[in-house]
Amino acid sequence: MTKIVLRPxxxxxxxxxxxxxxxxxxxxxxxxxxxxGCAMLVSLxxxxxxxxxxxxxxxxxxxxxxxxxxxxxxxxxxxxxxxxRVCLGALVGASLAVSGAVMQGLxxxxxxxxxxxxxxxxxxxxxxxFIILGQSWLAPVAALLGVxxxxxxxxxxxxxxxxxxYRIGTSDGLSSxxxxxxxxxxxxxxxxxxxxxxxxxxDDQQLRDLTFWNLGSLAxxxxxxxxxxxxxxxxxxxxxxxxxxxxxxxxxxxxxxxHLGIRVQRLKTLAIVAVAAxxxxxxxxxxxxxxxxxxxxxLLRLTIGPDHxxxxxxxxxxxxxxxxxxxxxxxxxxxxxxxxxxxLTALAGAPFFLWILLRRxxxxxx
Amino acid sequence: xxxxxxxxSVTGLAVRLTGKxxxxxxxxxxxxxxxxxxxxxxxxxxxxxxxxxTGETGHDGEVRLNARPLGRYPPRExxxxxxxxxxxxxxxxxxxxxxxxxxxLQNTPLxxxxxxxxxxxxxxxxxxxxxxxxxxQSLSGGEQQRVQLARVLCQVWQPKAGDQPRWLxxxxxxxxxDIRHQLLIMDVARDFADRGGGVLCVLHDLNLTAMYAxxxxxxxxxxxxxxxxxxxxxxxxxxxxxxxxxxxxGSLPVADVPFLxxxxxxxxxxxx
Numbered sequence: 001m002t003k004i005v006l007r008p009x010x011x012x013x014x015x016x017x018x019x020x021x022x023x024x025x026x027x028x029x030x031x032x033x034x035x036x037g038c039a040m041l042v043s044l045x046x047x048x049x050x051x052x053x054x055x056x057x058x059x060x061x062x063x064x065x066x067x068x069x070x071x072x073x074x075x076x077x078x079x080x081x082x083x084x085r086v087c088l089g090a091l092v093g094a095s096l097a098v099s100g101a102v103m104q105g106l107x108x109x110x111x112x113x114x115x116x117x118x119x120x121x122x123x124x125x126x127x128x129x130f131i132i133l134g135q136s137w138l139a140p141v142a143a144l145l146g147v148x149x150x151x152x153x154x155x156x157x158x159x160x161x162x163x164x165x166y167r168i169g170t171s172d173g174l175s176s177x178x179x180x181x182x183x184x185x186x187x188x189x190x191x192x193x194x195x196x197x198x199x200x201x202x203d204d205q206q207l208r209d210l211t212f213w214n215l216g217s218l219a220x221x222x223x224x225x226x227x228x229x230x231x232x233x234x235x236x237x238x239x240x241x242x243x244x245x246x247x248x249x250x251x252x253x254x255x256x257x258x259h260l261g262i263r264v265q266r267l268k269t270l271a272i273v274a275v276a277a278x279x280x281x282x283x284x285x286x287x288x289x290x291x292x293x294x295x296x297x298x299l300l301r302l303t304i305g306p307d308h309x310x311x312x313x314x315x316x317x318x319x320x321x322x323x324x325x326x327x328x329x330x331x332x333x334x335x336x337x338x339x340x341x342x343x344l345t346a347l348a349g350a351p352f353f354l355w356i357l358l359r360r361x362x363x364x365x366x
Numbered sequence: 367x368x369x370x371x372x373x374x375s376v377t378g379l380a381v382r383l384t385g386k387x388x389x390x391x392x393x394x395x396x397x398x399x400x401x402x403x404x405x406x407x408x409x410x411x412x413x414x415x416x417x418x419x420t421g422e423t424g425h426d427g428e429v430r431l432n433a434r435p436l437g438r439y440p441p442r443e444x445x446x447x448x449x450x451x452x453x454x455x456x457x458x459x460x461x462x463x464x465x466x467x468x469x470x471l472q473n474t475p476l477x478x479x480x481x482x483x484x485x486x487x488x489x490x491x492x493x494x495x496x497x498x499x500x501x502x503q504s505l506s507g508g509e510q511q512r513v514q515l516a517r518v519l520c521q522v523w524q525p526k527a528g529d530q531p532r533w534l535x536x537x538x539x540x541x542x543x544d545i546r547h548q549l550l551i552m553d554v555a556r557d558f559a560d561r562g563g564g565v566l567c568v569l570h571d572l573n574l575t576a577m578y579a580x581x582x583x584x585x586x587x588x589x590x591x592x593x594x595x596x597x598x599x600x601x602x603x604x605x606x607x608x609x610x611x612x613x614x615x616g617s618l619p620v621a622d623v624p625f626l627x628x629x630x631x632x633x634x635x636x637x638x
């Protein structure tokens with residue numbers, strides 16, 4: 001055991017002390033993958049109904065006729081309720097964390113997060129717009145995109161806000177925290193007021209739909225949602241990973257990144273599209289899960305460093321783990337009722353955000 | 367005339383920013399194997415000229431690198447031919463010294479051991495050996511500047527690729543260094559040129575320019591006031607005109623190297 005785990009770990013820590021955190025980062029990613037498996041198992045095992053996840057999985061291919069009534073019930077709960085929920089949690093967590101990491105790299109600022117600077121509000125406006133106008137003005141969109149209409153509308157909203165923010169919040173590729181956060185507040189307020197206008201125009205049925213979506217937790221998970229979300233999120237993740245070299249060069253600033261052979265304009269466009277797609281997909285599933293995009297990349301940078309080649313995959317994994325665990329806790333603490341998961345992530349995330357802010361203020365006078 | 371053109375040539379270059387002309391009508395050619403420095407007073411357009419040459423700033427006129435117009439290089443290929451050291455580099459996230467230098471190897475896929483060796487050697491050349499594990503942000507300004515130079519050196523490691531020279535473009539590489547490291551870094555630039563590469567460098571120090579430059583460009587009010595070897599450019603009238611200040615140029619008796627001392631400027635000597 002010591003030979004397999006501890007010796008290499010000691011070597012990696014020594015390498016990190018010499019300034020090379022890559023080996024440490026690679027083992028951290030392996031560890032996080034194992035952790036993700038464990039988190040999924042724990043989550044699948046917990047809930048109002050006692051289910052032995054391993055037992056259900058072991059008998060997954062037995063014909064239904066051989067199962068007792070209880071086993072059959074367990075199987076249905078497991079495959080139709082818990083498993084899609086855990087998968088959706090993993091997808092949403094991964095996409096939130098990676099959006100945060102990419103956005104921070106792009107804005108060259110550790111406090112950029114889709115939730116805080118208003119990108120999620122933009123996505124929310126897009127989604128609300130579709131829910132309310134989907135049968136009238138946006139009917140052609142619904143006909144064209146089918147199940148993808150909601151995430152795509154959210155994506156469009158997120159895209160608009162991100163590009164607007166980038167224009168307002170940066171000059172020469174440098175973003176000031178203050179400008180960015182203030183612009184985010186204004187844009188969020190604008191998006192909220194437009195959602196308000198939409199509500200004003202909505203009929204009763206649309207209001208019900210909107211309210212349910214707004215309450216949205218991972219509880220409404222279905223395989224259809226998982227599939228739509230997975231498709232969009234995996235494309236966004238692949239794009240984000242392909243940008244890691246460029247985002248690394250951006251550590252030095254835009255001009256220097258250009259001198260290193262990076263097509264900076266293309267990098268920025270792709271990064272914004274990837275962030276908007278990932279945020280749109282996760283907001284369409286569930287609004288109001290904040291701070292994952294700040295906490296996860298920040299914790300990882302402290303240990304494995306900011307190299308995006310490792311930071312992005314590690315963020316995806318840790319984001320998935322954190323969200324699955326938060327969802328599990330939210331199901332257990334007030335069982336059989338459920339705590340909205342956004343409350344939990346904000347309870348942990350908001351103080352963390354303040355802590356980063358204070359540390360930065362000490363360093364740079366903000 | 368048929369010889370392979372291995373220079374950096376600038377023709378009719380002009381830069382206008384927000385309606386104001388910062389640099390106008392600059393034409394010169396710098397040659398591989400030589401150190402070419404740009405000197406001039408503050409605000410004379412040195413850095414802007416350099417930014418136009420590196421493609422950071424839009425400009426009129428033409429810049430050719432090894433006979434090929436700058437705009438015809440794909441970004442990646444350009445990065446393999448020339449590296450640029452900016453005046454200041456502010457990192458957005460805490461990297462270690464080794465991670466900063468490694469960014470210079472982004473376009474050069476190397477086996478791990480070789481990459482480590484090159485990073486070590488580059489740091490050694492700028493007298494930063496042993497600093498690999500230090501946080502970049504914890505270094506002094508001069509140390510950071512040397513680490514950036516190590517990164518830039520990694521980017522254009524061999525001064526020549528086949529018969530094509532590579533180029534080092536340096537914006538005030540020694541502005542925050544002590545005298546020993548000023549000489550050391552200029553030695554690195556000199557060595558790069560001696561091995562066949564080209565060096566274009568903005569300097570403030572006229573004495574170091576006299577020591578190291580093969581070609582001196584003197585800028586004043588956005589125009590090129592003079593272009594030539596040190597011996598031609600270092601004349602009392604020309605330098606005094608460039609800096610709008612009466613300056614006297616002396617010459618070391620042992621070797622014919624010109625020097626300037628501020629004490630020797632007219633009106634600065636104590637009355638006898």
